Amino acid sequence: APKERGKGSNVWNCFGYVLASEQSEVVALHDCDVLTYQRSLLARLIYPVAHPTFNFAFSKGYYPRYADGKLNGRASRLLVTPLLRALKGVVGQDDLLSYLDSFRYPLAGEFALDVHCLKELRIPSDWGLEIGVLSEVLKNYSNRRICQVDIADVYDHKHQAVSFEDKQSGLSRMSQDIAKSLYRKLAVRGHPFSNSTLRTIRARYYRTALDQLESYAFDAEMNGLGLDLHSEEQVIELFAANILEAGKAFVESPSEVPFMPNWNRVMSACPDILEKLYDAVEQDNQFPS
Numbered sequence: 001a002p003k004e005r006g007k008g009s010n011v012w013n014c015f016g017y018v019l020a021s022e023q024s025e026v027v028a029l030h031d032c033d034v035l036t037y038q039r040s041l042l043a044r045l046i047y048p049v050a051h052p053t054f055n056f057a058f059s060k061g062y063y064p065r066y067a068d069g070k071l072n073g074r075a076s077r078l079l080v081t082p083l084l085r086a087l088k089g090v091v092g093q094d095d096l097l098s099y100l101d102s103f104r105y106p107l108a109g110e111f112a113l114d115v116h117c118l119k120e121l122r123i124p125s126d127w128g129l130e131i132g133v134l135s136e137v138l139k140n141y142s143n144r145r146i147c148q149v150d151i152a153d154v155y156d157h158k159h160q161a162v163s164f165e166d167k168q169s170g171l172s173r174m175s176q177d178i179a180k181s182l183y184r185k186l187a188v189r190g191h192p193f194s195n196s197t198l199r200t201i202r203a204r205y206y207r208t209a210l211d212q213l214e215s216y217a218f219d220a221e222m223n224g225l226g227l228d229l230h231s232e233e234q235v236i237e238l239f240a241a242n243i244l245e246a247g248k249a250f251v252e253s254p255s256e257v258p259f260m261p262n263w264n265r266v267m268s269a270c271p272d273i274l275e276k277l278y279d280a281v282e283q284d285n286q287f288p289s
Contacts, residue, residue: 008125008132012260013277015118019263020278026050028112030061033158041110044151049112057117057145058137060103061110067156071220071227075160076107078232079175079239080131082209083201087182089208090201091191099138103148106130107178110151113137119267122259127174128181132259135185162235167242175239179246187250198247206240 011029018027026049028042041061048059065073084101088094100106107130120140124132137146163170183193213232220227250256266273 006126006129008123008127008129008260011129012123012125015121016263016266016274016277017281018115019118020274020281024115026112027115027118029109031109031157035156035158036067036152036154038152041151044149045110046112048147048149049114055145056147057114057141058147059112060106060134060146060148061108061151062103062105062148063108063150063152063155065105065155066223066225067154069224069226071216071225072156072159073105074162074232074235075171075174075178076105077216078209078213078235080106080178082212083179083182083205083239083243086201086204086208087186089204090197091186094186094189094191096135096138096185096189099143100131100134103134106134117141119263122262124177124181124184125260126181127177131178131181131185135181162238164234164238167245171235172238172242175242176246176249179243180250183247183250193247193251195248195251198244198251201247202240202244205243206236209236209239 014029015027018024026046028046030042030045034041045059045061048054048056065071065076071077081101084097088097088101091097109130111130111133117137117140121133121136123129123136160174161170163172167173167176187193210233213229213236216232217227217229219225270276
């Protein structure tokens, strides 16, 4: 079982229960703090995988990120997109980076997948879950079986604090987990990381993020949305520092196990694990605390 508690470990346990229950052919995940939730969101998300004549094994949701007159989606806008493009410039062209950059909202918590995918996925237990799942799906399936779908006209959820003071919480912690997840994936693909490489990535990211921020400011103005350039640049500066720290932590911990075991391995080690898991959940449901 996962040693580190987090979003990924929760999803991992849920995958096990879905496999144990044998009641589903398609599994969908979405954030539980969506403030603008509508049933159509789930229907759109599942449709490409559930449709009997489609051949998709995985669908990723996307949606516009604005609310209360402000442009949202800071983690994707200010971290993931510029970091992916910075990595392309430093490590060179890589199919994984191009694939991840092709998603309109790679950090969306909404995705659906064929139940047969669950046994094979190796996912991180931390905030690198979304990047980890996208990477694993690409490893196991061709692009022809992967899609992204517009699932909402308006989307808003409870926002994470940036957490400038505490790097173990909020967007600060998230940025480190995501950066480490990307470093791990690229290392597996044969890209080495030294301290000088990490400093170059940090510098390239910082310049790319600032350049993109200008375009976001234009977008916000054209659409009548607010954007605080000063606070956004502060977030970029924090992310830049965290990208470097995450890289150093990755380089200094070569024996770290980056993924939780997939369910194929768990079932091999404990053949009756799914039956025990199912019984445990059923007992909890009968006698809720």
